Amino acid sequence: MERLMHYVWQYRLLTPADMVTVDGRRISIIDPGRHNTDAGPDFFNAKIKIGERTWAGDVEMHVRASDWHRHHHDSDPAYDSVVLHVVDCDDAPISRRNGEIIPQMVMRCSPEFHRRYDMLVGRSDIDLPCAPEIPAIHPLHLRDWITALSYERAYAKADRLIAHLERYTGDWEQTLYVTLARALGFSINSEPMERMALSLPLHFLRKHSDSLTAIEALMFGQAGLLPCSPDPDGTARPQPTGDPYIDSLVREYVFLAHKFSLRPVTSPGWKMGRMRPQNLPYRRIALLAAMVAGDFRIVRRLLSAKCPDEAIELMRMPLTGYWSNRFSFGAASERSFETMSRASATVLVINVAIPLMIAYGMRHGDDALTGRAFEWLTTLPPESNSIVSTFSAAGISARDAFTSQALIQLRREYCEKHACLLCRIGHRLLAARAKR
Known part of the structure; x- marks a missing residue:
């Protein structure tokens, strides 16, 4: 639940009518702050207006307001800079160590938004729950996301190869030998x-x-x-x-x-x-x-x-x-x-030769070699597997390996990890529902 609250706050998906403290003061977000995934408040350096006063500080979120005390934030100096406490259930007032009351807001999301979120995230590793609505997404948005995903996957493979290279103190042949061996396993x-x-x-x-x-x-x-x-x-x-x-x-x-x-x-x-x-x-x-x-x-x-x-x-x-x-x-x-x-040899080129070209280009500042690697992806045929077939049935066809690699990245790193909030497709679907 808190993850959903972070998402709604970060992308300002609340309606103005819901932006009010529990004591009736109007709230407006000037800057939601920087999302923090480590210890400490959930958002650093936010800038918000509460009533007639503008505050700069941190924002903390909990499902229940009483979690503030349960997590011992009331005795932790790291939370003295919190200027707003956002909760789903207002069951207790909260304060800083010096006794100052911290403004509190109840985040209200429509039941339909919650339903959509649960439907997407709860089944994303099993099937493709967003499939019926993919055709309604503008092709330009899909193309931008496909491009980003393909680059993301290619550079992740290159980074893995570079990690082996550092382990073997710059021995490219030993590095490629291990990379090739892994690729010959063909996933299974x-x-x-x-x-x-x-x-x-x-x-x-x-x-x-x-x-x-x-x-x-x-x-x-x-x-x-x-x-x-x-x-x-x-x-x-x-x-x-x-x-x-x-x-x-x-x-x-x-x-x-x-x-x-x-x-x-x-x-x-x-x-x-x-x-x-x-x-x-x-x-x-x-x-x-x-x-x-x-x-x-x-x-x-x-x-x-x-x-x-x-x-x-x-x-x-x-x-x-x-x-x-x-x-x-x-x-x-x-x-x-x-x-x-x-077809199998083509998969090896995608998983071995192209990451090698990108990694070598990165290490030696050879942008032409890196560019050639991505050109190869656009000329090679797409892989034929269940992931590509699933997205094709949903309206996203793969005409080349550049696209099929993007779809594999989307499935492996977003769908199967329930990361719909980080997926641009999921974001657009949820944001549209939140604003209705």
Whole structure:
């Protein structure tokens, strides 16, 4: 409730008739102040007029006026600067430590406004309760919000990449290796893929870059996907399977794990059920191993790519040998499969190449590179997933990846987090209701 009160105050959604103190003095907001999300009053440095007198100070809000005493604000010097107490229920007078009575106002919102707020926020993570009213929002407002969301998501990904870069003291290749591993998990297995890569630094793999078997053994072993049993001291012990390829990986991993004092990731959390065979983690790990083997110098190749198609082809490295016709350990198929569909490779470009370009551009002051990254987003096709479909049904169609990324950001960071008050769509719908 207090969050709703903060929202109404911050955006001045009260009608003049409701702006009055409990003792009958008229109130007008000159400046609502700065919203404070830390300790202390809810709004700093507000400027308001109460009766004929103008006040500059802080504003505090509670559902019940008696919460002022329940929270011990009456003995806290941080609240001596409060010039107005806004409440939903006026059940007690309040005062500063010196005994001065603080003006109090009851915030009245229409029952319809409360209903709309509860309807939007209460179900926003389940469905799209605002869908029926989206078509009524002016296209210009929607376009501005889509643009802001797409930039927000792109820079959030770049910031995550830069955080890894700082962790690895400026090693772009190690940073991209972890970023690529996470992206290859395609949301469902992104966390286990990243944990596997974090447990297996790139410089370990480079010591054996001339042996694909060694790299595959290290990755599958650290991922906990090889049949090994731990000895009492924690070291891996082979469990023969009768499959020459798997047994060779196990032997190699046991040797290398002892050499580098490695331990498999604990409870990696791989998800295998109800997914297409090509999305199983075995083949994704095999692709990552193939990209690392030989010479993992992909950063420069991605940064120098002239168009998205070049980057897409870098992500579609062919798999040979054992993995040319398998999706997991076991029997081979009668035919070979492409390593990755163009649609999946496009998603990798969106989640790896474009954040790399933005992060690199930010670090080196290369605005042209950053601009090129966003141009790529406008030329790449949109992702095809349930989020994009949901918004399309509500009237917001995605014609390119720039828009689909915005819709994913909207769903993940606003709808699913019940942040309708921070969403420009929710704000417009609620503000319109508050003023009726």
